[in-house]
Amino acid sequence: MAQLFSIFLVCITLGTGLVWAFDHWLLAPRRRRQLALAEATGNLDQDRRDRLLAEPGLVESCRGAFPVIAAVLVLRSFLYEPFQIPSGSMMPTLLVGDFILVEKFAYGIKDPVWSKKLVATGEPQRGQVFVFKHPLEEGKVLIKRVVGLPGDHILYRHGQLYVQPACQGGQQPCPAMAEVAKVPKAQGAFFQGNLALDTSTEQLGKVKHDILSNPMVPDRTGQYFRQSGHRPGEWTVPPGHYFAMGDNRDNSSDSRFWGFVPEQNLLGRAVFIWISFDMDRSADSWLPTWVPTGVRFGRLGPIK
Structure with missing residues (x-):
């Protein structure tokens, strides 16, 4: 059971990290380019600007969860693990x-x-x-x-x-x-x-x-x-x-x-x-x- 939980933690860490990295390096620059193009073609109100820059819900969740899960993985796998x-x-x-x-x-x-x-x-x-x-x-x-x-x-x-x-x-x-x-x-x-x-x-x-x-x-x-x-x-x-x-x-x-x-x-x-x-x-x-x-x-x- 402990080994399965370790594998689960690794998979979740990799999954959330990959989603965050994919957005950071590919999707976020694309959103900024779309914003720049929209600004060049006309005036934008703040609401339209926010929608163009908004992260997808999955990306936002993974970005928030990744550092927490990664910290738990490092702590439990390499430093200290609780045991009853x-x-x-x-x-x-x-x-x-x-x-x-x-x-x-x-x-x-x-x-x-x-x-x-x-x-x-x-x-x-x-x-x-x-x-x-x-x-x-x-x-x-x-x-x-x-x-x-x-x-x-x-x-x-x-x-x-x-x-x-x-x-x-x-x-x-x-x-x-x-x-x-x-x-x-x-x-x-x-x-x-x-x-x-x-x-x-x-x-x-x-x-x-x-x-x-x-x-x-x-x-x-x-x-x-x-x-x-x-x-x-x-x-x-x-x-x-x-x-x-x-x-x-x-x-x-x-x-x-x-x-x-x-x-x-x-x-x-x-x-x-x-x-x-x-x-x-x-x-x-x-x-x-x-x-x-x-x-x-x-x-x-x-x-x-």
Whole structure:
């Protein structure tokens, strides 16, 4: 859907721009010549003069719409795009009802139609929250956290994450597999049904952030994506790919289950919560589920 909207914006921008340019370079000079000829053959009142110079209705509409639509296209395609959090897979960092800004140029400037990288501006770093197109489900957009970079060795067992960074440029000795630091923080701030979830603070690269875990969920190793030559729950990130996980570790469909995120699927980095609506309501509420019950002003700000 997002890709179709980008194509629609490009088509509308080109269409209105071409109509405006056609009038500016061809029709408007013709109208001025007709006015000059009419003035040379006799006196003209102001009403006749205005009719000769008047733009067609379509041209007037396109001239007014073109700069606005072009500005929206540039802003959305190359700078920032709004995104609504659709699920609780990134709790507690992001909640349903959060509206965020995605920095489109963080991982390269791409054309809005074919998503081909035009200018390299950066690459995802471990711990960043990024937005990308689902590798297997066309049209679906996900938001997760970068856990593994190209060449990294990832292990996830019994709710604990281990990362062995890729050995770079003849580095000796190569980094060893290390447990990602996780410090218990609280219980009962978030729930899944009636069950209180455990909150921990995790240090992933340079980023310190909170994660949730469900103590009642068994290890789901049998459901994990199987990479050839690796044991269940163990992966090596291929070149040009990334390993993504949700912060709500036991309620997130991510790279553990469907594999790696190709570089060409990246849409940008999540950087800011610009508004957050509270969607909680009692079971007997007569309001539709999409109607907010309040605004969570305390959540506005940068995303860590």
